[in-house]
Amino acid sequence: MKSLWDDNEAKQYQGDLGLRVYTSRLLGRDTSLVLHGGGNTSVKVTEKNIVGGEQALLCVKGSGWDLETIDTPGFPAVKLDHLIKLAELESLSDPEMVNELRTHMTDASAPTPSVEAILHATLPYKFVDHTHADAVVTITNTPKGLDKIKQIYGDSVVYIPYIMPGFDLARLCAIEFEKQRNDNTIGMVLMNHGIFSFADNAKESYERMITLVNMAEDYIKQQSAWALNYDTPAQDDCDAVALAELRLNISRAGGFPVVLSSQRDGKAMTFCNRSDLNKISQQGPATPDHVIRTKRLPLIGRDVDAYVDAYKSYFKTQSANARDPKTILDTAPRVILDKELGMVTAGKSVKEANIIADIYDHTMDIIARAELMGGWHALSAQDVFDMEYWDL
Ligand SMILES: [Zn+2]
Structure with missing residues (x-):
């Protein structure tokens, strides 16, 4: 992975917020760092308010924005001192947190700040970058993932066990x-979730992300787990009727019409024909926020009714442990892995089906590499359920 920073390009962006837009877009351009709305970034600035007083603000990615295309309105400004005080509270419920974020913005019409705003505020650096880098989650989702991460990063990052955002x-x-901080600290690894980098200028914070992710990629290469052998031939033809039947059954299960996207390249055909497909694909997503798009598990084969039954039983088991009562979402699969049809994704629109396909295309590499490093080992069903059924 290379830094995409370009001095000439950077000159087109003015001020700290401008450079925040620029390096956020650089992160967004690399799909092995963030995909479709994943990750978030921030910058701390000082501005004069309407009565002439100086105020410190956190400009953090707002909901509904994608790093690849973000612009200045995508960074709502929130009063920084207040966020830091909030982090000192013993507890704060989700609705209370959203209320505090929204009532301490400087622009009432701005989008709601990221749920990770308070985390960004507490890190004492001007620029904070956060991604769900494939290489990092590949390593954290293996047995003894923390030991491996510590071996790679030593004291240059702070380690955080998995806990829901x-x-x-x-x-x-x-x-x-x-x-854990010390003079070498340049980032923070969130187990089974992703990675942060930070610095006092935009370029350094961004390039620290690239450095940290390269260290993870190098480790995977040293373990001979980087190059993947996708040697099953691509499937040019597909059984159109089988695909149409699948579409009908998924639409029935979901209660809405779906569009299918089918990937039948060497990667998808190799993955779908693995003898251990049942074990490796039936664990969970690479990073928890993918669950919103992909659901926790793909359907193997074409038995949609069996998938629906299994999903209902997962909901029943997990919702019994949830803090608040939950209402079941639709039970239709979003990712289907089939020996003949390849990797198929289902969405309410072409765009949605393609987004899910992008996510699972990366997931196949992540799982295949983790399998070469001791085994893919995803988060527990309870952790994934908590994310899938999170009100925010
Ligand atoms: Zn995250």
Whole structure:
């Protein structure tokens, strides 16, 4: 992975917020760092308010924006001092947190700040970058993932065990950052989730992300787990009737019409024909926020009714442990792995089907590499369920 920073391109962006837009887009351009709305970034600035007082603000990615195409309106400004005080509270519910974020913005019409705003606020650097880098989640989702991550990064990053995004994660990161920080600290690894980098200027923060992710990629190469053998031939033809039947059955299960996208290149055909497909594909997503798009598990083969039954039983088991009552979402699969049809994705639109295909295309590499490093080992069903059924 190379830094995409270009001095001439950077000159077109003015001020700290401008450079924040620029390097966020650079992160967004690399699909092995973030995909379709994943990741978030921030910058801390000082501005004069309407009565002439100076105020410190956190400009952080707002909901509904994608790093690849983000612009200045995608960074709502929130009062920084207040966010830092919030991080010191013992607890804060999700609705309370959203209320505090929204009532401490400087522009009432701005989008809601990222749920990771408080986490960004507590890190004492002007620029903070966060991605779900494929290489990092590949390593964290293997047995003894933490030992491997520590071997790669030594004391250059702060280590955070998996905990769901939101207030509790922000609070834990603030505490752990203070405990673990030292002169070499340039980032933070969130197990089974992703990675942060930070610095006081935009270029350095961005390039620290590239450096850290390269260290993870190099480790995977040293383990001979980088180059993948996708040697099953691509399938040019597909059984159109089988695909149409699948589409009908998924639409029935979902209660809405779906569009299917079918990937039958060497990668998809190799993955779908693996003898261990059942074990490796039935664990969970590479990073929890993919669950919103992909659901927790793909359907193997074409038995949609069996998938629906299994999904209902997963909901029943997991919702019994949830803090609040939950209502089941639609039960239709979003990713289908079939020996003949390849990797098929289902969406309510072409765009959605393609987004899910992009995510699972990366997931196949991540799982295949993790399998070469001791075994793919995803988060527990309960952790994934909590994300899938999170009100925010
Ligand atoms: Zn994240």
